[in-house]
């Protein structure tokens with residue numbers, strides 16, 4: 460183990476005793492000391508409500524909450540803190556976008572999604588389409604689990620108002636080439652929303668370079684707390700949207716008949732927000748910004764290659780997703796002939812290896828890839844060669860035992 464990696468894993472209390480081989484970061488990442496300390500610090504010596512002012516604890520809470528917005532902005536490479544809306548996970552962020560943008564759409568308008576989306580980037584749009592008479596179109600997948608962009612020209616028509624796609628598939632690990640999507644959308648005046656839930660845990664994002672309009676992600680997959688997410692949107696986009704939820708903290712003035720609202724981002728943060736979680740997320744993203752991402756990416760590529768290679772060698776095992784390290788992250792799904800994924804997951808757990816199995820909240824992706832369910836091993840910045848080896852050894856043992864029993 461390299462010194463740097465030892466020092467990364469050593470910063471994670473849930474991992475440093477080596478009790479579990481954790482290969483489920485795509486579901487939820489573990490939290491480093493830095494984030495846990497910040498959460499405890501807030502709860503023990505800074506707890507107060509934001510926006511209330513009036514006393515020093517409230518002021519401190521407000522300052523830390525707003526500083527966390529700044530951390531998110533730095534991580535996404537954007538300058539404006541008021542483009543950062545805190546929400547409840549990527550799901551909350553996409554729903555916020557869906558309900559607010561949706562009010563601007565009229566019957567017959569079109570939204571383009573892809574078949575590889577997580578349910579959280581399909582179901583809200585389906586419900587919106589049903590309510591407002593919109594048309595949904597889907598970018599298909601290639602056999603290797605990438606978005607097949609050869610159909611873009613047909614799919615993104617002049618009626619298209621929005622293209623909403625994942626930055627990285629939670630099933631195949633494929634990273635989406637956003638440039639052609641952005642130019643197709645621009646050509647017809649449509650917006651582009653990107654679900655960054657699986658991309659953000661793998662390093663800082665350069666939003667201006669991507670040229671997209673909205674970007675959503677979850678805190679808990681990015682080494683931060685649960686219950687917090689982010690919707691980033693260009694200032695002009697946010698400015699044109701009505702509130703999503705309403706109540707306290709988002710109003711300017713209220714009478715018995717009417718209310719006026721604060722500008723973004725407060726307009727979209729009704730009620731007491733998840734303050735500790737936002738502060739924890741800010742700490743997590745600051746912590747990530749302190750890592751050397753060229754080293755991290757190289758290591759992730761090596762480990763992904765080791766995973767793919769190891770799976771290729773096992774009898775009856777079929778890895779899903781691109782067999783290349785280009786535009787591919789360490790999210791590796793597979794099927795094993797004759798073993799149900801749920802059983803496989805439990806058997807791996809018995810051997811101390813944590814992976815995920817099932818449809819991964821991506822049933823249309825499963826259909827497109829011709830599988831009912833998969834088992835998925837996913838890497839985090841603390842993953843190491845020994846984790847991959849332990850996983851492959853455990854899997855090989857399970858397959859051997861099955862073979863002997865058959």
Ligand code: PLP
Pocket residue numbers: 485486547548549550551577579580625627628629654656657677679688820
């Ligand atoms: N989008 C993708 C690609 C995901 O993988 C997930 C969760 O696995 C989500 C969205 C939803 O994230 P959350 O459940 O944190 O809201």
